[in-house]
Amino acid sequence: MNTFFNIHGGIHPEEEKHLSNPGTVLDAGLPQSLVLPLSQHIGKPSSLCVKPGDYVLGGQLLAEADGMVSVPLHAPTSGTVIAIEPRPVPHPSALDNLCLELACDGEDRWIEYRGCEDWRTETPESLISRISAAGIAGMGGAGFPTAVKLMARERLPLTTLIINGTECEPYITADDTLMQVDAAGIVEGAQILARILAVEDILLAVEDNKPAALAAMRKAAETAGEHCKVMTFPTKYPSGGEKQLIEILTGQQVPAGGLPADLGIVCQNPGTAVAARDAVCHGKPLTDRIVTLTGRALMRPGNYRTRLGTPIEHLLTVAGFDPSQNRRLIHGGPMMGFALESAAVPIVKTTNCILVPTEQELPTPPDAQACIRCGLCAEACPASLLPQQLYWYARAKDQEQLERHHLADCIECGACSWVCPSHIPLVQYYRAAKGMIRESKAEKVRSDRSRDRFEAREARLEQEAIAREAQRAARRAAAEKKAAAGGADDPVAAAIARAKAKKESAGNEESGS
Amino acid sequence: MNFLRITSPHGHGPLTTTQVMQAVLLATLPGIGVLTWFFGPGTLINILFGGLLALALEYSALRLRDRNPKRYLQDYSVLVTSTLLCIALPPYAPWWLVTAGILSAVILGKHVFGGLGYNPFNPAMVGYVVLLISFPLQMSSWQAPRGLGEIPGVAESLTALLVPASYDGVTMATPLDILRQNKGLLLDDLYNNSPQFGQWAGIGWEWVNIAFLAGGAWLIYRGIFTWHAPVAMLFTLGLCAAIGFDSGSSESGGSPLFHWLSGATMFGAFFIITDPVSGATSNRGRLVFGALVGVLLYLIRVAGNYPDAVAFAVLILNFAAPFIDQYTQPVTYGHKPSKRDDE
Numbered sequence: 001m002n003t004f005f006n007i008h009g010g011i012h013p014e015e016e017k018h019l020s021n022p023g024t025v026l027d028a029g030l031p032q033s034l035v036l037p038l039s040q041h042i043g044k045p046s047s048l049c050v051k052p053g054d055y056v057l058g059g060q061l062l063a064e065a066d067g068m069v070s071v072p073l074h075a076p077t078s079g080t081v082i083a084i085e086p087r088p089v090p091h092p093s094a095l096d097n098l099c100l101e102l103a104c105d106g107e108d109r110w111i112e113y114r115g116c117e118d119w120r121t122e123t124p125e126s127l128i129s130r131i132s133a134a135g136i137a138g139m140g141g142a143g144f145p146t147a148v149k150l151m152a153r154e155r156l157p158l159t160t161l162i163i164n165g166t167e168c169e170p171y172i173t174a175d176d177t178l179m180q181v182d183a184a185g186i187v188e189g190a191q192i193l194a195r196i197l198a199v200e201d202i203l204l205a206v207e208d209n210k211p212a213a214l215a216a217m218r219k220a221a222e223t224a225g226e227h228c229k230v231m232t233f234p235t236k237y238p239s240g241g242e243k244q245l246i247e248i249l250t251g252q253q254v255p256a257g258g259l260p261a262d263l264g265i266v267c268q269n270p271g272t273a274v275a276a277r278d279a280v281c282h283g284k285p286l287t288d289r290i291v292t293l294t295g296r297a298l299m300r301p302g303n304y305r306t307r308l309g310t311p312i313e314h315l316l317t318v319a320g321f322d323p324s325q326n327r328r329l330i331h332g333g334p335m336m337g338f339a340l341e342s343a344a345v346p347i348v349k350t351t352n353c354i355l356v357p358t359e360q361e362l363p364t365p366p367d368a369q370a371c372i373r374c375g376l377c378a379e380a381c382p383a384s385l386l387p388q389q390l391y392w393y394a395r396a397k398d399q400e401q402l403e404r405h406h407l408a409d410c411i412e413c414g415a416c417s418w419v420c421p422s423h424i425p426l427v428q429y430y431r432a433a434k435g436m437i438r439e440s441k442a443e444k445v446r447s448d449r450s451r452d453r454f455e456a457r458e459a460r461l462e463q464e465a466i467a468r469e470a471q472r473a474a475r476r477a478a479a480e481k482k483a484a485a486g487g488a489d490d491p492v493a494a495a496i497a498r499a500k501a502k503k504e505s506a507g508n509e510e511s512g513s
Numbered sequence: 514m515n516f517l518r519i520t521s522p523h524g525h526g527p528l529t530t531t532q533v534m535q536a537v538l539l540a541t542l543p544g545i546g547v548l549t550w551f552f553g554p555g556t557l558i559n560i561l562f563g564g565l566l567a568l569a570l571e572y573s574a575l576r577l578r579d580r581n582p583k584r585y586l587q588d589y590s591v592l593v594t595s596t597l598l599c600i601a602l603p604p605y606a607p608w609w610l611v612t613a614g615i616l617s618a619v620i621l622g623k624h625v626f627g628g629l630g631y632n633p634f635n636p637a638m639v640g641y642v643v644l645l646i647s648f649p650l651q652m653s654s655w656q657a658p659r660g661l662g663e664i665p666g667v668a669e670s671l672t673a674l675l676v677p678a679s680y681d682g683v684t685m686a687t688p689l690d691i692l693r694q695n696k697g698l699l700l701d702d703l704y705n706n707s708p709q710f711g712q713w714a715g716i717g718w719e720w721v722n723i724a725f726l727a728g729g730a731w732l733i734y735r736g737i738f739t740w741h742a743p744v745a746m747l748f749t750l751g752l753c754a755a756i757g758f759d760s761g762s763s764e765s766g767g768s769p770l771f772h773w774l775s776g777a778t779m780f781g782a783f784f785i786i787t788d789p790v791s792g793a794t795s796n797r798g799r800l801v802f803g804a805l806v807g808v809l810l811y812l813i814r815v816a817g818n819y820p821d822a823v824a825f826a827v828l829i830l831n832f833a834a835p836f837i838d839q840y841t842q843p844v845t846y847g848h849k850p851s852k853r854d855d856e
Contacts, residue, residue: 253847
């Protein structure tokens with residue numbers, strides 16, 4: 001076994017991974033229609049290049065990347081674009097978002113796509129553009145555009161690529177399954193990513209609760225040379241958090257407010273690696289993914305290859321949903337996933353799991369009791385925070401103390417809430433407090449800007465006043481000087497003479513009319 | 514179809530606050546058992562009477578504060594408070610003493626601040642100190658242990674509680690009293706001259722302390738609280754005692770073992786200073802908190818006016834807890850250890 005480092009805190013919830021039978025990929029089938037949100041990633045939504053009524057083939061571009069931090073979107077099958085309108089999407093906010101609805105024609109006809117001959121001879125730039133064109137965004141959950149992440153090489157010297165196959169969330173086995181069925185693809189994808197990043201070391205990280213995946217990855221890694229190593233370590237939640245995994249593997253901590261790239265590290269998900277391989281070697285865009293459908297309210301849980309845009313309703317039917325004992329539908333895992341209000345939302349690039357538990361399995365939480373500051377949360381926190389203190393400060397809206405207690409370093413893993421004997425939804429308090437701080441910072445920026453504007457205006461007015469005063473003084477000085485020079489030339493007498501002359505000429509005009 | 518919207522995490526660990534409180538109550542049983550064996554049923558009677566009273570008071574306070582009594586009574590916290598206070602009270606205390614103590618603990622120590630979780634001081638110790646200051650005589654008359662005096666039965670215990678005037682018990686100075694008032698004897702001579710001393714400390718007391726130590730160790734094993742505060746307190750108490758031992762002269766403050774196994778040491782270390790609400794909250798903070806309690810405990814015992822000092826030491830440190838918290842924040846992931854961010 002390789003060496004590894006311990007991280008602070010962590011918890012051991014029931015794993016429940018056996019439920020979804022990792023290692024076998026089932027087919028989710030083709031629904032009647034697909035709903036494709038234009039924003040399935042972090043960054044700007046993609047911009048449409050089709051209109052309602054257009055017939056498209058599988059793999060055809062539907063929307064292109066809009067700017068640097070954005071990704072394109074491709075049709076997951078052939079059919080007709082029937083609607084472009086705001087629809088509910090899987091997002092914690094439960095707000096509607098612009099979506100494209102594609103009525104599938106059932107023929108599943110595809111465009112021709114072709115990859116490069118040999119990625120080993122391609123330049124990093126051309127590899128990045130292939131990945132960018134395939135619409136790949138981080139498939140582990142965050143959905144950051146992969147091509148953008150790969151450009152880290154331009155800013156910082158990199159040494160290591162970590163493929164994060166930890167999958168520490170209970171229930172989810174999508175990465176486990178992928179590692180078992182396509183370890184070679186993951187390793188090849190990792191090699192492509194490593195070439196782009198110009199790093200030598202590839203670490204394939206797998207928690208020790210996935211022996212089959214470990215064996216498959218070890219076998220695949222043999223072909224990739226000595227710089228590609230499989231790393232394993234004891235199961236604990238949240239070992240798969242990017243920062244936590246880096247500490248486990250290297251003993252180093254990502255500096256607060258920094259990125260793994262500051263340590264010369266880039267992390268990628270196994271699904272992302274395979275998608276990159278498909279994009280580079282086959283030219284295939286990202287149009288499907290493995291989704292774990294699990295929970296005891298499903299009769300046929302498992303890992304389903306699912307086209308993006310597949311409505312969750314369709315998947316529930318495929319997996320045999322029994323609504324009698326169920327109250328919750330969770331997008332993601334039980335620790336960090338968010339509850340969906342309705343099953344009429346689609347699968348997106350970041351959907352790794354749909355969890356449909358029975359009430360007995362994951363009971364509705366009881367009312368929160370008082371915080372007794374027992375400190376179990378601090379024992380569990382992987383970021384070594386004091387969640388009990390943050391809780392009080394969040395309730396008091398004490399922004400200064402929240403920042404002093406490093407609220408920003410909370411990764412929202414939920415370990416504190418999980419152990420809290422009083423069932424306090426701690427993470428929810430932190431999310432709200434983070435929102436409050438964001439808001440007040442934005443407010444501060446706004447008020448700073450208007451203050452600056454006001455001060456600039458005041459300064460300008462003052463300057464103008466001074467300038468006017470100076471002008472006036474100059475005029476007065478000039479006049480005095482003139483008066484002093486031509487003593488006979490009395491200005492008062494001159495003015496009287498002028499007025500007299502004017503009056504006379506006015507009188508002449510009057511009499512003349 | 515509409516599903517429930519609840520924020521993550523969706524699962525939950527096995528422990529509840531009610532279970533925490535129940536575990537603490539359970540862990541007091543060995544200590545209560547030994548107390549009852551050596552000093553008779555007085556403590557048990559206090560606990561039962563005090564517990565009923567505390568429940569009634571909690572119920573009324575919750576009603577007055579417009580809270581749902583059923584929901585809040587479920588947390589068992591008031592029973593923990595009353596049980597801890599009644600363990601600390603002298604057995605065969607009159608009803609009004611117990612009542613005054615419970616009233617102070619539950620109302621003054623807890624509800625005036627806003628109930629469980631909001632109390633800056635340990636409620637049981639608030640009750641205890643109110644009694645100690647108001648009724649020093651009653652609070653310092655402790656039943657003689659088994660073997661040195663007659664142990665009252667249940668009927669007599671009830672008489673002591675309900676009709677204090679017609680109860681006449683056998684009280685005796687405790688070993689801590691004897692040591693504090695020793696003026697001229699070498700420690701060995703003092704031990705030989707006073708029947709109250711046993712194997713390591715006072716007769717009865719040494720076993721009471723060992724029983725509370727056992728209960729506390731079980732709570733640490735269960736993960737109800739961490740070892741930091743108790744170990745730090747016992748360490749500094751032992752250290753101070755070792756320094757002040759003076760090789761057992763007539764000026765000696767007593768040996769570390771004597772201090773560890775006397776009075777409320779173990780009870781305080783595992784059941785009082787581990788109260789998370791009023792103590793320091795981080796593990797480093799708990800080390801500091803416990804260590805300071807240990808020092809204060811020794812100083813008050815040896816140089817103060819009271820025979821035992823857990824209650825005072827704890828209340829004083831309760832004041833300091835927020836301050837300790839401020840300076841013992843653990844190093845967050847990705848931050849440098851030494852630098853303070855607000856500088």
